[in-house]
Amino acid sequence: MKKTQRVFSASSSVPLGLCVKLLLLLLGLSTASAQTKPTKPGSHSTRVRPSMSAESKDLLEDAIGVVCTQAKLDPKSSIAIDEMQARPSLPVTSPDARAGAERAQRLLPVAKSLVISSLRQLTTEYGFQKSPKFTVKLRIAIARVSEVRRVRPDMEARDNASVYLSRPHVITFGTIFLAGLRSDEGMISVLAHELMHVADGDNDSLRPLVAAVGNKASDLIGLDIHGQRSEEITCDLIGAMAVRAYILSTQDYESIARRLARSVQHNCVELDEGDEDHLSPRNTIRAILALNPGLVRELINDRF
Numbered sequence: 001m002k003k004t005q006r007v008f009s010a011s012s013s014v015p016l017g018l019c020v021k022l023l024l025l026l027l028g029l030s031t032a033s034a035q036t037k038p039t040k041p042g043s044h045s046t047r048v049r050p051s052m053s054a055e056s057k058d059l060l061e062d063a064i065g066v067v068c069t070q071a072k073l074d075p076k077s078s079i080a081i082d083e084m085q086a087r088p089s090l091p092v093t094s095p096d097a098r099a100g101a102e103r104a105q106r107l108l109p110v111a112k113s114l115v116i117s118s119l120r121q122l123t124t125e126y127g128f129q130k131s132p133k134f135t136v137k138l139r140i141a142i143a144r145v146s147e148v149r150r151v152r153p154d155m156e157a158r159d160n161a162s163v164y165l166s167r168p169h170v171i172t173f174g175t176i177f178l179a180g181l182r183s184d185e186g187m188i189s190v191l192a193h194e195l196m197h198v199a200d201g202d203n204d205s206l207r208p209l210v211a212a213v214g215n216k217a218s219d220l221i222g223l224d225i226h227g228q229r230s231e232e233i234t235c236d237l238i239g240a241m242a243v244r245a246y247i248l249s250t251q252d253y254e255s256i257a258r259r260l261a262r263s264v265q266h267n268c269v270e271l272d273e274g275d276e277d278h279l280s281p282r283n284t285i286r287a288i289l290a291l292n293p294g295l296v297r298e299l300i301n302d303r304f
Ligand SMILES: [Zn+2]
Pocket: 019, 020, 021, 193, 197, 232, 235
């Protein structure tokens, strides 16, 4: 699939905002045709398909309950993205947007470093550290993340955050989104999501890892998570991993469960719709927790 097509449809039809990875190709730079490697979803495979026991599924649903209950109890919870969407646009100069922009800019350096360590961890978990070819791509991806310098608040972007790959050192952040993420954890999660898009770059250079994450999520929760959906879920997973590492390094009086919940809480929507490129928000939480059972344990064990 050509990314250019995906961009133009996504920018007008993403039902729940959040993130659009925009690829603005320079004149004469046609990477799209180079990306159309055929995949064979039905090809013979000897990989063992992971699955979840009934007990694990129950625990996962309980953990989602903790996340979305905390959304109502926690004064710093992230606003659900369907609620953000319903809000009027917010000027860049409004106090909440300014506070959000300052929070995002302040946390950008820590988010970059957390994304780099989470990406290395994920690479090892999925066995790609043994591949010299992937190791080179990872090094270049990390260099791209290191180059991100700035968060740009944008009233028109409303409840979206975007990276224009023609300007990969800037994360564009809608002011409604900036104001709706009311904690450091919520903000780091979304910054890390965008930084993972930057890491993947305009050539999908981390595609083998992203595809492996998508395949595993598909097997675990029984939904179609391929193509762009696998990239989005990998970005969300890196976001949750980054927040978990942040919490472990900055423990305070708040419960770990409450803080962890903020990493995925913006997905606690009433109107649960997805599209071709994104799982629905509640299925996004489901996929992230299925991929990272440690989060389920921590959400459940530390809920009080
Ligand atoms: Zn995204």
